[in-house]
Amino acid sequence: MIHIVTDGSVDMPPGWAEKYNIHTLPLMVRFDENIYTSGLDISPINFYDLVKQTKIVPKTSLPSPGQVIDFYRSIARKGEKILSLHVSSKLSGTYSVIKLAARDVENEFNVIPFDSGAGSIALGFMCREARIMENAGYNIQAIINRLEAIKRNLTVVFTMDTLEFARLNGRVTAVQSLLGSFMKIKPIVYLKDGLLEMVDKVRTRNSSLDEVLFAVERRIGQKPVHLAVVHANDPDEARSLSHLVKQRFVCREVIITDLSIPVAANLGPGAIGIVAYPDEI
Structure with missing residues (x-):
């Protein structure tokens, strides 16, 4: 069996980790x-409470190679294969740490690092696909080829309710140009080549959600x-958006999930978006 590892930037519905035997390396905030x-x-509820109470914009912290190695040793035995899928290397240093750890244990485990070029539920989707293919008897190269195809055809579009988190953490390009009187605008953000890029801006929440749907x-x-x-702490809006996508698109499935704490720390409460990839690639 291949051990499937991802990191704390992942989003998954309840039960996926157990059903698909996915191990999550915790990240720190x-x-x-x-x-x-x-x-x-810290749980999502605690996280948003802390944001409100402290008025602090949190930052994420990387694991050390030693912590990654300890995590691998806690789930795998010597000689076993580990497929390690992680948040975009252009958004976080996590993947670089993973590669260092993989080299350090090359005589102990066969670690295959994979840069998802994304994060959040995109990572969850990739982990699920990898496990389903492995269970069906596909070899590791076929699995990697499928993951690369998903990565190339992935659509990620969202909007943020506040610019403050992205501005201070520097995760979204072009946000720095929107300071001053433009702090109340709602940016439309795409994932492009592993980076989050602001491609448009509107004045209201409803307009921003319409733009997200048009973009998708x-x-x-x-x-x-x-x-x-x-979504980041906006379940009601997420449910409303899910009803709209079911009417508008041909969906094999529609999942609603909270943004993981490390992702929400960079985008802020109220961020909401859509992640999708074609059934046939």
Whole structure:
């Protein structure tokens, strides 16, 4: 069996980790001098409460190669194969740490690092596809080829309710040019070549959600897709958006999931978007 590992930037519906035997390397988030580990000593509810109480824009922290190696040793035995799928290397240094750790244990495990070029539920989708293919008897190269195809055909579009988190964390290009009187605008952000890029801006929340839908429609048309609505502490809006996508697109499935704490720390409360990829690639 291949051990499938991802990191704490992943989003998955409840039960996926157990059903598809996916192991998640925790990532850390820092509020000034206080460091919390996502999924261990801070939950999404605690996270948003801390944001409100402290008024601090949190930052994410990388694991060390030693922590990654300890994690591998906790799930695998010597000689076993580990497929390690991670958040875009252009958005985080996590993948670089993974490669260092993989080299350090090359005589102990066969670690195959994979740069997803994304994060959030895109990582969850990729992990699920890898497990389904492995269970069906596909070899590791066929699995990697499928993941690369998903990566090339992935659509990620979202909007943010506040620019403050992205501005301070520097994860979205062009946000720095929107300071001053433009702080109330709602940016439309695409994932392009592993980077988050602001491609448009509107004045209201409703307009921003309409633009997200238009952007996704331009990309996927009426192709059957696997689709997820992701949100940062805005479940009601996510449910409303999910109803709209079901009416508008040909969906094999529609998933609603919370943004993971490391992702929400960079985008801020109220971020909401759509992640989709074609059923046939």
